[in-house]
Amino acid sequence: NAGVTQTPKFRILKIGQSMTLQCTQDMNHNYMYWYRQDPGMGLKLIYYSVGAGITDKGEVPNGYNVSRSTTEDFPLRLELAAPSQTSVYFCASSTNLVRPHSGNTIYFGEGSWLTVV
Amino acid sequence: QKEVEQDPGPLSVPEGAIVSLNCTYSNSAFQYFMWYRQYSRKGPELLMYTYSSGNKEDGRFTAQVDKSSKYISLFIRDSQPSDSATYLCAMSDDNYGQNFVFGPGTRLSVLP
Numbered sequence: 001n002a003g004v005t006q007t008p009k010f011r012i013l014k015i016g017q018s019m020t021l022q023c024t025q026d027m028n029h030n031y032m033y034w035y036r037q038d039p040g041m042g043l044k045l046i047y048y049s050v051g052a053g054i055t056d057k058g059e060v061p062n063g064y065n066v067s068r069s070t071t072e073d074f075p076l077r078l079e080l081a082a083p084s085q086t087s088v089y090f091c092a093s094s095t096n097l098v099r100p101h102s103g104n105t106i107y108f109g110e111g112s113w114l115t116v117v
Numbered sequence: 118q119k120e121v122e123q124d125p126g127p128l129s130v131p132e133g134a135i136v137s138l139n140c141t142y143s144n145s146a147f148q149y150f151m152w153y154r155q156y157s158r159k160g161p162e163l164l165m166y167t168y169s170s171g172n173k174e175d176g177r178f179t180a181q182v183d184k185s186s187k188y189i190s191l192f193i194r195d196s197q198p199s200d201s202a203t204y205l206c207a208m209s210d211d212n213y214g215q216n217f218v219f220g221p222g223t224r225l226s227v228l229p
Contacts, residue, residue, distance in 0.1 A: 004160070031214050040125060042205065043161075043219040058215065090160055094214040100151060100166035106207075106214050108160030 002026050004109035006091050012115045013081040021076040021112050023091030031094045032074040033058075033106070034066065036087040043090065049074055050096075081116045088113050120144060123206055123220035132229050136193040140206035140220045143187065149212050150182050152191045153205040155222065161205055165191060196227045 004025045013019055025032065030051045035043040035058075045058030049068040063085055065077045074093075078085055089112045095104040123140045130136055138152075148169050153161035165180040167173045167189075173180045179192040189208070193200055206220040 033214060035219075040221050042121070042123075042221040043207075045215060048215045056215075092160075092214075098149070098209075098212045098214050098217065100163060101168075105151070105163040105166070106217065108162070110160045111158070 004091055004093055004107055006089075006109035006112050008112060009110070010113045012117060013078070015081060015083065015116060017081050018077065018079050019081065019114075021078070021089055021091070021114075023074045023076065023109060024072050025074075025091075025093040025107070026072065027093060027107065028071060029093035029107075030071065030096055032068065033092040033094075034064070034074070034076045035090045035092065036060065037090060037111075038087050046076065046089075078114075083116050086114060086116045121206065121208060121218050121220040124223050125221065127224040127226060129226045129228060130196055132196060132198060132227055134196050134227070136196050136200070136225060136227075138191040138193075138204050138206075138223050138225070140189050140208075141187055142189075142208060142218075144208075144210065144218075145184070145187065146210035147187075147208040147218075148184075149209045149217075150180070150189050151207045151217070152178075152180055153207060153219075155203045155205060157202070164204070193225075196225075198227050198229050201226045 033048045034046040047066040091109045152165040154164045155161040203222040209217040
């Protein structure tokens with residue numbers, strides 16, 4: 001039962017480099033999300049997608065790009081990495097509506113630790 | 118004022134203690150409330166949820182919502198070392214996932 005799978009788990013980038021965080025889910029969820037988690041700041045939404053071919057900005061989208069070509073995959077691309085992008089990144093997915101009483105909640109991957117030096 | 122605030126911790130308690138974790142919020146339209154538990158180096162997992170006001174109990178865990186005070190709480194009875202984790206509250210005015218706002222989390226350590 002894989003759920004939401006993220007790769008890589010850890011990565012060190014140099015300033016100005018680019019990279020893609022991969023995310024795939026096997027729950028056939030239409031909605032997918034990328035969050036970043038910084039100490040004392042909680043989870044901040046970067047981008048989200050409500051289905052293949054549809055993406056939208058969250059609270060902190062600057063410096064990131066996403067694409068959603070399939071239901072399963074939602075990669076996050078960092079262009080021109082900056083120290084401010086040092087963070088833990090979580091991919092998540094859900095059904096169209098979050099209804100925990102029906103077993104429909106936001107499911108998270110295990111996270112990707114990114115350091116930009 | 119942040120939209121959702123949470124006692125930052127860290128909080129250390131002895132095994133068997135009753136733990137109270139709290140969040141306050143500013144948006145009176147919030148009506149969906151969730152508590153997530155996040156173990157070290159892992160992703161958050163849903164622990165408890167409530168809709169609107171009231172209490173909900175599940176084993177050793179009780180979630181309370183006081184909408185008049187814009188205050189929610191998670192109580193853990195007979196705390197165990199396995200409860201050591203960071204607890205995140207999350208809330209929204211609707212049940213679209215992208216609209217849930219997460220608190221910064223409280224790190225709890227239960228000492229044997």
